[in-house]
Amino acid sequence: MIEFEQVTKTYPGGSVAVEGFSLVVPSHRTVALVGSSGSGKTTLLRMVNRMVEPTSGRVLIDDQDVQDRDPVELRRSIGYVLQAGGLLPHRTVLDNVATVLRLNHVTRQAARARAAEMLERVGLDPALGSRYPGQLSGGQQQRVGVARALVPDPNILLMDEPFGAVDPIVRRELQDELARLQTELGKTIVFVTHDVDEAFRLGDEVVVLRERAAIAQQGTPSDILAAPADEFVHDFVGAGRAERVLHTQTIGGRLVAVDGTGLPVGVLES
Amino acid sequence: MTWLSLNWPHVIDLARAHLLLSVPAILLSVVIAVPVGRLAYRHPRVGGPLLGAASLLYAIPALPLLIVIPALLGTPLRSATTMIVALTVYGVALLVRTAADAFTAVDDHTRGAAVAVGHSPLAVFWQVDLPLAFPVLLSGVRVVTVSTIGLVTIGALIGVSSLGTLLTDGFQRSIPAEVTTGVIATVLLALLLDGLLLLTGRVAAPWTRAARPARGTAVTA
Ligand SMILES: Nc1ncnc2c1ncn2[C@@H]1O[C@H](COP(=O)(O)OP(=O)(O)OP(=O)(O)O)[C@@H](O)[C@H]1O
Numbered sequence: 001m002i003e004f005e006q007v008t009k010t011y012p013g014g015s016v017a018v019e020g021f022s023l024v025v026p027s028h029r030t031v032a033l034v035g036s037s038g039s040g041k042t043t044l045l046r047m048v049n050r051m052v053e054p055t056s057g058r059v060l061i062d063d064q065d066v067q068d069r070d071p072v073e074l075r076r077s078i079g080y081v082l083q084a085g086g087l088l089p090h091r092t093v094l095d096n097v098a099t100v101l102r103l104n105h106v107t108r109q110a111a112r113a114r115a116a117e118m119l120e121r122v123g124l125d126p127a128l129g130s131r132y133p134g135q136l137s138g139g140q141q142q143r144v145g146v147a148r149a150l151v152p153d154p155n156i157l158l159m160d161e162p163f164g165a166v167d168p169i170v171r172r173e174l175q176d177e178l179a180r181l182q183t184e185l186g187k188t189i190v191f192v193t194h195d196v197d198e199a200f201r202l203g204d205e206v207v208v209l210r211e212r213a214a215i216a217q218q219g220t221p222s223d224i225l226a227a228p229a230d231e232f233v234h235d236f237v238g239a240g241r242a243e244r245v246l247h248t249q250t251i252g253g254r255l256v257a258v259d260g261t262g263l264p265v266g267v268l269e270s
Numbered sequence: 271m272t273w274l275s276l277n278w279p280h281v282i283d284l285a286r287a288h289l290l291l292s293v294p295a296i297l298l299s300v301v302i303a304v305p306v307g308r309l310a311y312r313h314p315r316v317g318g319p320l321l322g323a324a325s326l327l328y329a330i331p332a333l334p335l336l337i338v339i340p341a342l343l344g345t346p347l348r349s350a351t352t353m354i355v356a357l358t359v360y361g362v363a364l365l366v367r368t369a370a371d372a373f374t375a376v377d378d379h380t381r382g383a384a385v386a387v388g389h390s391p392l393a394v395f396w397q398v399d400l401p402l403a404f405p406v407l408l409s410g411v412r413v414v415t416v417s418t419i420g421l422v423t424i425g426a427l428i429g430v431s432s433l434g435t436l437l438t439d440g441f442q443r444s445i446p447a448e449v450t451t452g453v454i455a456t457v458l459l460a461l462l463l464d465g466l467l468l469l470t471g472r473v474a475a476p477w478t479r480a481a482r483p484a485r486g487t488a489v490t491a
């Protein structure tokens with residue numbers, strides 16, 4: 001369980017990235033933080049692994065203040081998928097994935113074996129293991145980033161727009177794969193995105209953020225879609241968007257769901 | 271050619287002496303300049319003046335330096351130690367700025383990512399900073415190597431044997447073949463070491479060749 005307690009972060013120079021943020025992320029659940037650029041999402045994530053220190057307030061993991069943990073040990077215990085890959089360009093894909101195991105003194109051979117297994121689990125050809133990150137496509141690099149975070153089997157996974165740099169089709173593929181992995185692994189995931197559909201698809205719970213990480217609404221995807229708290233959330237999640245507003249038509253004796261543009265999107269079964 | 275065919279064992283001996291002076295000096299230059307360069311990168315306020323001062327060392331003329339060193343360190347005037355210290359001074363002067371640049375050129379995002387996944391400060395240095403700075407560092411070391419091999423010949427003027435001895439001796443005794451041999455042997459030695467370093471770079475930094483140039487960014491050698 002991760003708890004943010006009245007967390008505020010003011011960066012040197014006075015820019016307030018996060019103000020009075022409180023949230024509980026229950027164990028084995030995925031909480032998706034969604035908000036526009038600059039709303040403080042990355043700052044929130046980085047306060048969990050002490051890459052950023054809060055100006056005030058506390059972040060707790062299983063009731064322990066992260067401030068009381070050794071930062072290096074803390075980071076090794078948390079899987080972190082960075083916003084822009086963050087792979088080491090001079091290490092092969094396999095060694096990138098094995099990095100944290102090696103830092104934890106797992107032997108090279110054992111670390112590589114587990115890394116190779118993980119590559120397969122995230123849907124990468126193990127033959128790619130001997131390449132360098134610069135020789136991979138954006139989508140492949142993202143998968144390597146996910147594999148690197150997963151391989152030490154951390155309880156907590158921080159994911160910062162992990163699928164940001166790929167086209168919509170690959171993005172959808174990666175989302176499905178993460179969802180599948182999560183049903184197997186049951187990690188505590190904080191997932192940051194500015195894509196509402198992605199947040200709805202992956203989050204057990206979704207937190208919509210305004211500037212300074214002010215919580216506009218928090219709830220399950222259906223809660224939020226059914227009853228947006230205010231105008232901001234309504235617009236942000238696109239509750240009024242034509243493709244979100246469905247109605248039914250009876251065609252050939254069957255109920256067909258049609259969206260606001262008149263496009264049939266599916267058949268209703270009773 | 272006849273001169274060489276008669277004297278080649280002597281030339282080989284001098285070449286060995288030449289290497290015994292230059293290789294330790296090159297290694298010492300690296301061992302000193304890399305930490306200083308890294309310090310300059312980490313603390314630019316101290317680093318700027320430090321780099322300026324270090325580079326100025328290169329402006330000290332060789333002969334006075336060879337006299338000052340024994341006076342300061344108490345080493346014998348005509349000794350390998352004096353020579354190696356002098357060569358190291360020049361090597362460091364040449365290398366510090368490149369070393370600082372090499373660390374500056376390491377992508378901050380990559381460094382930050384390494385910290386974020388749990389590298390300790392020491393691990394960041396050895397496993398991230400140093401290997402990523404390596405290609406630029408190596409280019410600096412190649413310059414130092416060639417320069418050092420050339421500078422060693424000056425030692426002959428104070429009586430420290432090296433291939434430079436062929437030059438002084440050849441001039442004094444008017445044997446052009448000896449002078450020519452000295453020049454060519456020195457150049458060959460420099461080329462040989464430079465080639466070895468080039469090869470080391472290829473083997474030790476395979477990612478630099480493997481990397482596909484990223485779209486829209488300049489390709490660096
Ligand atoms: N190191 C820093 N120094 C100063 N200001 C910063 C720093 N990092 C972030 N900020 C500011 O804090 C605010 C929040 O930044 P943050 O990176 O957390 O946003 P984000 O929600 O992750 O945005 P994006 O979706 O673009 O990644 C922004 O206004 C940003 O300019």
Ligand SMILES: [Mg+2]
Pocket residue numbers: 041042043083160
């Ligand atoms: Mg961000």
